[in-house]
Amino acid sequence: MDLPTHRLDPRMLKVWCQGSLVAIAVTLAIAAIAVVLALYFSWPLPIVCGIAVAILLIELIDLAISPRIQYETWRYDVTSTDVDLYTGIFVKKRIIVPLVRVQHVESKQGPIMKANGLASVLVSTAGESFEIPGLAEAEAAELRDRVAELARLAKEDV
Numbered sequence: 305m306d307l308p309t310h311r312l313d314p315r316m317l318k319v320w321c322q323g324s325l326v327a328i329a330v331t332l333a334i335a336a337i338a339v340v341l342a343l344y345f346s347w348p349l350p351i352v353c354g355i356a357v358a359i360l361l362i363e364l365i366d367l368a369i370s371p372r373i374q375y376e377t378w379r380y381d382v383t384s385t386d387v388d389l390y391t392g393i394f395v396k397k398r399i400i401v402p403l404v405r406v407q408h409v410e411s412k413q414g415p416i417m418k419a420n421g422l423a424s425v426l427v428s429t430a431g432e433s434f435e436i437p438g439l440a441e442a443e444a445a446e447l448r449d450r451v452a453e454l455a456r457l458a459k460e461d462v
Contacts, residue, residue, distance in 0.1 A: 308381035308388045315420045316378075316438030320371035322416050328363050331356070380436050382451055385458065387427050389434055404462055405429045406455035411448045413441075427451060 335356035342352040373393050381388040387401040406427055413423045417437075423444035424437040439447060 308379040308390050310380050312375060312378050312436075312438035313422055313440050313443070314375070315422055315440075317371045317375050319416050319420050319422060319438060320374060321367060322420075324363065324367040324371070326416075328360065328367070331359055331363060335360070378438075382447065382454070384454060387434065387436075387451060389436065399434055401427055401429060401434055403451070403455045403458040406451065406458075409448050409452045409455065411444045425451070 335353075338352050338356060339349070341347065342349050370393070374391075377391055377393060377396075379390045384403075386403055387399075387406075389397075389399040389401070391397055407430060408428050410426045410428070411423045412426060417423060421441055422438050423441050424435050425439060425444050425448050427434045427436070436447070
């Protein structure tokens with residue numbers, strides 16, 4: 305079976321980077337609080353700073369590498385019978401959701417995605433939900449409606 309052909313919107317790279325920058329800002333704030341507490345309670349300052357620097361380095365490496373790799377590996381397709389998702393950096397994951405199992409479909413936006421004109425589509429079955437992130441707002445609405453209609457038709461055929 306061939307891999308799905310549709311890719312996410314390229315603006316998703318920016319969203320993932322902005323999300324990582326928020327995480328780095330939170331880490332810096334926590335590190336500053338930890339340094340103040342270390343000074344107040346006489347904790348070993350080099351250990352506290354070392355842990356903070358290690359975490360920040362990991363987050364910076366993640367910021368430099370992960371968004372591009374995630375973007376390159378994320379693919380999806382919607383056919384008349386199923387939703388086909390393919391993702392994964394180290395562990396490749398292929399999910400095929402039969403439309404007859406779909407209970408509801410929704411689109412969503414967080415503040416970073418909204419600021420970039422993107423949305424996600426969530427396809428839910430009785431057991432779990434599957435997300436297609438990083439679609440243009442109009443494309444997400446169209447895909448949501450298309451999956452809902454195809455799911456309705458699939459259930460009528462059963």
